[in-house]
Amino acid sequence: MPASAGGTASARAHGDTPAREELRAMLEEVEGCLRAFLARERFRWSRPDGRGAEPALAVSELVDAGGKRLRPRFLLSGYLAAGGEAGDVPVRAATALELLHVAALVHDDVMDDADRRRGRPTVHARHAGIHRDMGWFGEPRRYGEAMAILAGNLAWAYADHLMAGTSRAVAGEWFDLKAELIAGQAMDVTGAAELTPDPELARHIALLKSGRYTVHRPLALGALLAGRADLAAAFQPYGEALGEAFQLRDDLIDAFGDGVVSGKPVRQDFGRGKMTLLLALAMRSDGRIRGLVERGEAELLHERLSGTAVHARVEARIDRLVERACDSLDGADLTPEWRRELIATASSAAYRER
Amino acid sequence: MPASAGGTASARAHGDTPAREELRAMLEEVEGCLRAFLARERFRWSRPDGRGAEPALAVSELVDAGGKRLRPRFLLSGYLAAGGEAGDVPVRAATALELLHVAALVHDDVMDDADRRRGRPTVHARHAGIHRDMGWFGEPRRYGEAMAILAGNLAWAYADHLMAGTSRAVAGEWFDLKAELIAGQAMDVTGAAELTPDPELARHIALLKSGRYTVHRPLALGALLAGRADLAAAFQPYGEALGEAFQLRDDLIDAFGDGVVSGKPVRQDFGRGKMTLLLALAMRSDGRIRGLVERGEAELLHERLSGTAVHARVEARIDRLVERACDSLDGADLTPEWRRELIATASSAAYRER
Numbered sequence: 001m002p003a004s005a006g007g008t009a010s011a012r013a014h015g016d017t018p019a020r021e022e023l024r025a026m027l028e029e030v031e032g033c034l035r036a037f038l039a040r041e042r043f044r045w046s047r048p049d050g051r052g053a054e055p056a057l058a059v060s061e062l063v064d065a066g067g068k069r070l071r072p073r074f075l076l077s078g079y080l081a082a083g084g085e086a087g088d089v090p091v092r093a094a095t096a097l098e099l100l101h102v103a104a105l106v107h108d109d110v111m112d113d114a115d116r117r118r119g120r121p122t123v124h125a126r127h128a129g130i131h132r133d134m135g136w137f138g139e140p141r142r143y144g145e146a147m148a149i150l151a152g153n154l155a156w157a158y159a160d161h162l163m164a165g166t167s168r169a170v171a172g173e174w175f176d177l178k179a180e181l182i183a184g185q186a187m188d189v190t191g192a193a194e195l196t197p198d199p200e201l202a203r204h205i206a207l208l209k210s211g212r213y214t215v216h217r218p219l220a221l222g223a224l225l226a227g228r229a230d231l232a233a234a235f236q237p238y239g240e241a242l243g244e245a246f247q248l249r250d251d252l253i254d255a256f257g258d259g260v261v262s263g264k265p266v267r268q269d270f271g272r273g274k275m276t277l278l279l280a281l282a283m284r285s286d287g288r289i290r291g292l293v294e295r296g297e298a299e300l301l302h303e304r305l306s307g308t309a310v311h312a313r314v315e316a317r318i319d320r321l322v323e324r325a326c327d328s329l330d331g332a333d334l335t336p337e338w339r340r341e342l343i344a345t346a347s348s349a350a351y352r353e354r
Numbered sequence: 355m356p357a358s359a360g361g362t363a364s365a366r367a368h369g370d371t372p373a374r375e376e377l378r379a380m381l382e383e384v385e386g387c388l389r390a391f392l393a394r395e396r397f398r399w400s401r402p403d404g405r406g407a408e409p410a411l412a413v414s415e416l417v418d419a420g421g422k423r424l425r426p427r428f429l430l431s432g433y434l435a436a437g438g439e440a441g442d443v444p445v446r447a448a449t450a451l452e453l454l455h456v457a458a459l460v461h462d463d464v465m466d467d468a469d470r471r472r473g474r475p476t477v478h479a480r481h482a483g484i485h486r487d488m489g490w491f492g493e494p495r496r497y498g499e500a501m502a503i504l505a506g507n508l509a510w511a512y513a514d515h516l517m518a519g520t521s522r523a524v525a526g527e528w529f530d531l532k533a534e535l536i537a538g539q540a541m542d543v544t545g546a547a548e549l550t551p552d553p554e555l556a557r558h559i560a561l562l563k564s565g566r567y568t569v570h571r572p573l574a575l576g577a578l579l580a581g582r583a584d585l586a587a588a589f590q591p592y593g594e595a596l597g598e599a600f601q602l603r604d605d606l607i608d609a610f611g612d613g614v615v616s617g618k619p620v621r622q623d624f625g626r627g628k629m630t631l632l633l634a635l636a637m638r639s640d641g642r643i644r645g646l647v648e649r650g651e652a653e654l655l656h657e658r659l660s661g662t663a664v665h666a667r668v669e670a671r672i673d674r675l676v677e678r679a680c681d682s683l684d685g686a687d688l689t690p691e692w693r694r695e696l697i698a699t700a701s702s703a704a705y706r707e708r
Contacts, residue, residue: 045537049558051544052537107507111500136547137648146465146543149503150536153461156507157532160514164525171518178511182504183399183406189500190405193490204403294491 019080019341026076026091027069033095034063037158058123058151059158062102065118071097071218074239077345078222081338082231089166090225096162097218103155104181110148111189114268124148170224177217184208191275195293197283202275203244210250211243234332238325238342244277245321245350248314251278253354255305267298282310322350373434373695380430380445381423387449388417391512412477412505413512416456419472425451425572428593431699432576435692436585443520444579450516451572457509458535464502465543468622478502524578531571538562545629549647551637556629557598564604565597588686592679592696598631599675599704602668605632607708609659621652636664676704 016024038060045053072094079090108114109122116122121129128144136143163174188205191198216239223231254269255278269276282305283289292301305311325346329339370378392414399407426448433444462468463476470476475483482498490497517528542559545552570593577585608623609632623630636659637643646655659665679700683693 041533045533049541049555051541051555052562054544055536055540107503110503111496113496131547134548137549138547142465142467143543143547145499147540149461149464149506150540150543152503153506153510154533154536156510157529157536160532161525161529164518164529165522168519171515175511175515175518178514179395179399179508182409182508182511186409186501186504187403187405189497189504190408193485193492193497194488195491201403201405208406 055151055154074218075222078219082223082226082228084226096159100159103152106152199280202277202280206247210247211240215239215243237328241325251276409505409508428572429576432573436577436580436582438580450513454513460506553634556631556634560601564601565594569593569597591682595679605630
């Protein structure tokens with residue numbers, strides 16, 4: 001059994017609520033669905049020529065390597081909060097969301113030239129290494145990127161296949177989620193290249209990539225699968241506010257966090273000129289920061305940022321966003337238990353350490 | 355009105371059969387569907403920040419630049435040959451196929467580092483140029499590739515959205531088409547890197563990328579949309595044989611064709627070490643060819659190939675494949691008119707000059 005499955009979904013905690021127990025059981029089913037689907041796919045492409053199986057193997061390895069399964073968690077929370085009953089349809093949809101996320105990660109890692117993901121070499125880095133070691137024809141970098149593009153496309157195709165056959169409303173929400181993910185990433189990549197110190201752009205990117213893609217659309221998909229289109233009115237502001245808080249926490253962990261605690265490399269965004277909301281605010285309030293970003297001086301940038309009021313301003317903004325997320329659930333037709341769960345989720349996502 | 359629409363679908367020929375007239379009318383509808391869908395999408399992403407619209411603009415431009423619309427043509431042929439009646443569903447599905455193809459082209463051009471496509475700069479080349487001209491932060495090449503990955507993903511998402519809501523059988527065929535496209539491309543990229551002189555691998559790649567993806571699956575999708583699953587038994591061998599013939603003609607045009615007649619750059623495959631079936635056969639029969647491929651000596655390779663019997667052997671194989679494609683229609687329940695059309699299509703695809 002892959003390490004991830006245990007780490008991801010089956011860690012037991014005493015005193016769990018029935019709502020959390022139900023969510024955990026469905027997340028276990030998502031792990032089973034991922035494993036079974038990917039095992040069939042690896043087998044399918046292993047013959048007659050194993051070269052065709054490489055994209056499926058790359059997808060499997062990244063799924064096995066773990067991850068927070070955040071989007072499946074939000075989808076299933078939305079489904080259960082909407083009164084949905086356990087069944088195959090939400091499990092398949094949650095599995096689809098995780099596979100779409102794998103696609104996005106593999107492609108984003110090419111765009112960012114990231115070396116490692118979930119504790120392992122990224123798909124493009126691994127395949128560039130194979131090309132180099134084998135002394136193959138052509139350029140190792142281009143080969144690695146080709147294999148990553150294909151692995152991402154396959155994970156994307158898996159996601160769509162698992163989402164096929166749902167209602168028109170679900171299909172529309174699913175399309176919007178994907179289109180927003182792409183538009184958000186295009187803004188992010190172009191904003192990073194332009195080095196535009198624009199907090200509005202950074203906020204809009206966070207809205208699309210974190211608010212909509214990570215929280216609002218998964219919750220709304222879950223609610224729609226349970227036949228509860230009415231919950232969109234609450235899940236949209238909840239998701240948008242929580243998504244921004246989640247992204248700001250990401251930025252803070254990268255900027256000021258301890259790599260040992262967070263388990264991932266820190267000080268990455270600065271070196272890449274990534275226009276986080278944190279950085280946009282800092283560039284506005286301190287003229288020298290722009291030069292440090294342009295020269296890729298990550299350590300000096302970190303020192304300079306520690307001396308500004310940015311950290312405290314961002315923490316205060318996170319507080320307001322969590323409050324706004326919780327307030328937006330007020331008018332929604334939810335059981336008291338699930339209202340409490342969604343409030344607890346907002347806090348744990350916004351105030352996490354890694 | 356974009357030049358493509360006229361060039362692609364509305365060229366009139368005297369003496370067309372009713373079957374061809376009907377096909378042409380539906381292909382016109384596909385052009386209208388492409389234009390309307392993409393216009394809505396460009397508008398949707400133009401606010402509040404135009405950076406998010408770049409992927410949609412890139413997809414639009416490539417669609418407007420023309421193309422043979424081969425896969426929509428096969429899908430609609432399969433639909434009409436199966437007795438389907440004009441309607442929105444086949445037009446949307448044919449539009450989806452063309453958008454998926456645009457996605458594949460944009461991504462393939464990154465993998466091949468191609469500069470031009472449909473007479474214009476490729477998406478990654480154009481965006482790398484913008485980055486360079488603007489003096490932006492980071493590497494122009496990586497930026498160009500990021501924008502191409504995103505444009506391809508968006509075209510892919512469009513395709514899936516247009517295909518949503520179809521039957522379980524259609525969804526299964528659609529998934530197989532996409533998975534085979536990816537597996538075939540993975541084999542192609544790896545085979546080219548390894549320089550393996552393996553005609554079986556080259557034939558399998560042609561089976562997946564041309565036979566299945568270009569001919570068989572589009573025809574089968576059309577037949578399934580008309581409720582005629584029975585036609586798969588004829589369309590599969592027809593598509594596989596015709597697809598291989600089509601690919602061999604591509605190889606011959608690249609190797610021996612006249613760039614002025616074909617309207618595209620020739621002698622491209624050799625320089626890239628691309629393992630075409632043509633090259634695999636030649637490497638087997640002439641030991642010196644491998645060295646020329648490894649050193650990227652495209653002109654010497656061309657001279658050497660002209661001296662072997664490869665050209666004639668490939669022409670003979672195309673003849674046999676066309677015959678096999680036509681024979682496979684024998685037992686199928688088709689009108690005499692559509693049987694004739696499909697036979698004519700096989701000849702024109704296999705014996706084209708560009």
